[in-house]
Amino acid sequence: MTDALLPLANGDTERCDAARNRRLLLDAAVALVDERGPDGLTMDAVASRAGVGKGTVFRRFGSRAGLMLALLDHTETALQQSFMFGPPPLGPGAPPLERLLAYGRARFGVVEVQGELLRSAENSGSSRFAAPAWAVGFTHVAGLLRAADVQGDIELLTYAVLAPLEATVVLHQLRDGRLTPERLVRGWEDLVLRITRPDSPE
Structure with missing residues (x-):
């Protein structure tokens, strides 16, 4: 059985496991902001906190600006x-x-x-x-x-x-x-x- 697909804001879809990974990364970003403030939030720090490679964070959000907008949502x-x-x-x-x-x-x-x-x-x-x-x-x-x-x-x-x-x-x-x-x-x-x-x- 394949994972269900969820709609993305840009009209594409993502699998449920990808959505869970996205929430994991965003939860890690929230925790970092609580500890260090927004100015201390980096893609490296999010990757380290979430236990993934930095490339994963960049692939998911594109840039720090993309991460911040996703975090706002x-x-x-x-x-x-x-x-x-x-x-x-x-x-x-x-x-x-x-x-x-x-x-x-x-x-x-x-x-x-x-x-x-x-x-x-x-x-x-x-x-x-x-x-x-x-x-x-x-x-x-x-x-x-x-x-x-x-x-x-x-x-x-x-x-x-x-x-x-x-x-x-x-x-x-x-x-x-x-x-x-x-x-x-x-x-x-x-x-x-x-x-x-x-x-x-x-």
Whole structure:
């Protein structure tokens, strides 16, 4: 019996054993980031931690930039599962505006915990917007804006809503701007309310 095939983001397929090996490499990368920080993550170190040759890592991810983007998707799986299948208000069952606000809070929470990893992935030298995780989040937010009957250019409004949630922006505001996490969340929620309820009184 042959192994089942799983779809890849580029439309190709991979065998289940290859998918397991991919998870092994990504788990090794996560462990290294926890120990050394993103700047200490190298293809050699991942290969050594996973117990494979460096060529295996390069064949699987192509480059460190490819590894970082794959790692970004890997670390966001829990958030994606929560907003697609979890309980409300983040998951299905709550009104779209409540779900959108819950998504933002959850996104800020991920950045607080894994901000350096996300920052490094966003600035890895490969297109941040090519990562499947980014596309999933974008589609989710755009769908919530439409469900909330928001008027205007939904695509551009989705970019506007997501931009303040990028790890690079959040970490700059926290460290260089010395803004508190609470202030960032309140400001983002105010932005969302102005977009979704433009005619509401101040």
